[in-house]
Amino acid sequence: xxxxxxxxxxxxxxxxxxxxxxxxxxxxxxxxxxxxxxxxxxxxxxxxxxxxxxxxxxxxxxxxxxxxxxxxxxxxxxxxxxxxxxxxxxxxxxxxxxxxxxxxxxxxxxxxxxxxxxxxxxxxxxxxxxxxxxxxxx
Numbered sequence: 001x002x003x004x005x006x007x008x009x010x011x012x013x014x015x016x017x018x019x020x021x022x023x024x025x026x027x028x029x030x031x032x033x034x035x036x037x038x039x040x041x042x043x044x045x046x047x048x049x050x051x052x053x054x055x056x057x058x059x060x061x062x063x064x065x066x067x068x069x070x071x072x073x074x075x076x077x078x079x080x081x082x083x084x085x086x087x088x089x090x091x092x093x094x095x096x097x098x099x100x101x102x103x104x105x106x107x108x109x110x111x112x113x114x115x116x117x118x119x120x121x122x123x124x125x126x127x128x129x130x131x132x133x134x135x136x137x138x
């Protein structure tokens with residue numbers, strides 16, 4: 001992701017229970033609407049936030065969802081950063097492939113979020129947690 005970044009202050013949601021996922025989704029969708037994203041992009045953004053926040057809760061024991069406006073080299077958009085302090089992702093390549101699940105789900109959270117957004121970056125380390133940063137451009 002580019003280094004010439006201007007961003008507004010993050011709006012942060014702590015995720016420690018299922019209802020927090022809904023709250024993070026609603027806040028992200030509202031921010032996207034306020035920034036001028038159309039309905040379909042608002043829905044894509046909200047869905048990505050839901051998937052990433054659910055992963056943070058389910059696999060990381062909870063975490064945070066941060067949402068802000070970003071401007072990079074004249075492009076405006078939205079940035080979402082989802083962090084947890086869980087065990088990290090053992091096999092990142094497999095997790096990003098899609099269809100792989102360690103919990104019996106569909107295994108589409110990370111790969112689906114990556115497809116829904118324009119930029120996707122993930123950092124994970126054993127016993128240090130996972131940070132996923134995604135962006136969608138106007």
